Amino acid sequence: MSMQTEPPAAPRVLRYVDALREAVEQEMDRDPDVFLFGLDVDDHRAIQGSTSGLLEKFGAARVFTTPMSEDAMTGVAIGAAMSGMRPIHVHIRNDFTMLAMNQLVNVAAKAHYMYGGKVKVPLVVRSMIGKSWGQGAQHSQALQSMFMHVPGLKVVMPSNAHDAKGCMIAAIRDDNPVIFIEHRLLYPTEAYVPEAPFTVEFGRARICTAGDAVTLVAISNMVMECLRAQELLAQAGIHCEVIDPISLAPLDIDTILASAMRTRRLLVVDNAWTNAGASAEIIARVMEAAGPHAGIAVKRMGFAPTTCPTSPWLEQHFYPNPATIAQAVHAMVNGRDTGWAPDPARARQANQTQFRGPF
Amino acid sequence: MLLPDKSSADDVRRLYQSLRRLRRVEEEVARVYPSDRIKSPVHLSIGQEALAVGVIDVLETADIIAGSYRSHASYLAKGGSLRGMIAEMYGKSTGCAGGKGGSMHLVGPEVNVMGSSAVVATQIPHAVGAALVQKMKGTQNVAVVFFGDGATEEGVFHESLNFAALHKLPVLFVCENNGYAIHTPLDKRWATDRLVERVVTYGMPADKVADGDIFTIRALATERIAAMRRGGGPAFLELHAYRWREHVGPNEDFEAGYRSRDEAEPWMDNDQMARLANMVDPAVRASIDAAIEAEIKDAFDFAENSPPPMPEELYNHVYAN
Numbered sequence: 001m002s003m004q005t006e007p008p009a010a011p012r013v014l015r016y017v018d019a020l021r022e023a024v025e026q027e028m029d030r031d032p033d034v035f036l037f038g039l040d041v042d043d044h045r046a047i048q049g050s051t052s053g054l055l056e057k058f059g060a061a062r063v064f065t066t067p068m069s070e071d072a073m074t075g076v077a078i079g080a081a082m083s084g085m086r087p088i089h090v091h092i093r094n095d096f097t098m099l100a101m102n103q104l105v106n107v108a109a110k111a112h113y114m115y116g117g118k119v120k121v122p123l124v125v126r127s128m129i130g131k132s133w134g135q136g137a138q139h140s141q142a143l144q145s146m147f148m149h150v151p152g153l154k155v156v157m158p159s160n161a162h163d164a165k166g167c168m169i170a171a172i173r174d175d176n177p178v179i180f181i182e183h184r185l186l187y188p189t190e191a192y193v194p195e196a197p198f199t200v201e202f203g204r205a206r207i208c209t210a211g212d213a214v215t216l217v218a219i220s221n222m223v224m225e226c227l228r229a230q231e232l233l234a235q236a237g238i239h240c241e242v243i244d245p246i247s248l249a250p251l252d253i254d255t256i257l258a259s260a261m262r263t264r265r266l267l268v269v270d271n272a273w274t275n276a277g278a279s280a281e282i283i284a285r286v287m288e289a290a291g292p293h294a295g296i297a298v299k300r301m302g303f304a305p306t307t308c309p310t311s312p313w314l315e316q317h318f319y320p321n322p323a324t325i326a327q328a329v330h331a332m333v334n335g336r337d338t339g340w341a342p343d344p345a346r347a348r349q350a351n352q353t354q355f356r357g358p359f
Numbered sequence: 360m361l362l363p364d365k366s367s368a369d370d371v372r373r374l375y376q377s378l379r380r381l382r383r384v385e386e387e388v389a390r391v392y393p394s395d396r397i398k399s400p401v402h403l404s405i406g407q408e409a410l411a412v413g414v415i416d417v418l419e420t421a422d423i424i425a426g427s428y429r430s431h432a433s434y435l436a437k438g439g440s441l442r443g444m445i446a447e448m449y450g451k452s453t454g455c456a457g458g459k460g461g462s463m464h465l466v467g468p469e470v471n472v473m474g475s476s477a478v479v480a481t482q483i484p485h486a487v488g489a490a491l492v493q494k495m496k497g498t499q500n501v502a503v504v505f506f507g508d509g510a511t512e513e514g515v516f517h518e519s520l521n522f523a524a525l526h527k528l529p530v531l532f533v534c535e536n537n538g539y540a541i542h543t544p545l546d547k548r549w550a551t552d553r554l555v556e557r558v559v560t561y562g563m564p565a566d567k568v569a570d571g572d573i574f575t576i577r578a579l580a581t582e583r584i585a586a587m588r589r590g591g592g593p594a595f596l597e598l599h600a601y602r603w604r605e606h607v608g609p610n611e612d613f614e615a616g617y618r619s620r621d622e623a624e625p626w627m628d629n630d631q632m633a634r635l636a637n638m639v640d641p642a643v644r645a646s647i648d649a650a651i652e653a654e655i656k657d658a659f660d661f662a663e664n665s666p667p668p669m670p671e672e673l674y675n676h677v678y679a680n
Binding site for chain 1 (some may be wrong): 455484
């Protein structure tokens, strides 16, 4: 007698953008109080596909566009959340959340506290960071440290499709306002993503590669850049521990600290300016916890301290890239800049595929 | 339209009781204030009570209100706990927000006071959001948001009007126009005073009541809210009033120079509380007044005798769950 067995299902590969969509669809299926709104969530482009099919499945009462009005729409979301709903408010570019800062900082973050716990604001604010193809000054910012500064907000920046889905489901189920920042260049990237709903817990960093030379903490898209840098460095025999914090508030400093105590070298690469940024915060917390005798060398990399230019000849120097990250790691390991550079052909190959418009 | 002569004796008695109660509560707040036992800035509604009372009188408990930092009147008129409000102002653990909100952040989910915001106009879209939920859930409830004339200068006011009109949401926008943004008069802020005309262009009915008459206010609110419950969409009321006390604090400020007592006197002569007092049977009035005094004494005693929050409360409620 032979038993008929199904072959084990091959792990499913999904793009980041589809993982976002699937997470929202599954949660809207599960919970009728979840709704999705924001300019163009219901149009034919469907926020680069991240909201496709949701209008058709859930109807215009739960999936709808808005007037621009970021300030009032954020307030409407807060009011709806206070009234028991779980809104997801989408911004096509994160830069526009600056128009919503009063509502996010003065109300969403504070309502639960200043009303003595009588009110909750289960709100997800989805927003996208742009890069390349002339995104420039006002389409390229993450500004996550502004949100991290404020108690009451949670800030997540998943770097891969698996975490995008798990974090989105966790964000929707969270009773607090969650600022969910997505990098546009991550949308086409693929990862193994379970089909069944699952959550990725906030405040737990992921060790992406094990290594002993340098603890390399990377945020959002910079995780991809650091993994490419790691490939370049492996040729030089240097193995970094690449850590993705996934969520910045709450921040899993323990995982980063444990790694830095082992490697004695900590480089934080942020998709933002270093000044008063997430990289400064991570290093400060590690150094405070490690104490004055830990002997941990630290370094930060991030945007050049300028406004993001549109010209590619300027923009290429604005962002850290696999080659510059690899060089920085190499210099840390050697205690000085030896002039080492990765093989130019390999560095070019490692460089991110340029995104082409239109959007 | 419901006119004063169509108001029943019960209506008059109820409105008087509410006006008198709010007035006496805030007079007591002002009296106690110099003792520093109240640990909160106070923005008193003395002189403006008829606006909140006239509108809220037509609401059901399930209806929702949101307000500004000057919300003692609307909070109490909606049924918010007087004990909770005074204890909140004293910074005590028994306050309506556990001592974490103070006078400017009164909240009462049990009577659908969704909150009040100190940043001008910020609360307006919250009421719109609450109204959106009523529409989504198919209830007959409405949301009412109170704000001052200064709030109409904020972008979020206009954004909120547009969205509410677009979606025909059951929300009543109530502008309590007392003529000043802190100390700056309207003529330094508005090129024209045609506020209701501006609002009408967004696609909703808008009315102005310039004489503070509580019966007119109540009648308009009745009509607009009834239409709203039938799915008629939002409406706007510009209700004029005069703030008798300083912008923030317990005192009069006619000596400060930015406004005169002469300007205030017609409003004081037109005091709706005094007007209604004369419409209520003296014996009934005496019993109402006595009950109010007893309630106020109880609330202040409660606040005085309540424990302060424990130090560990500092870290509670930063995040939910």
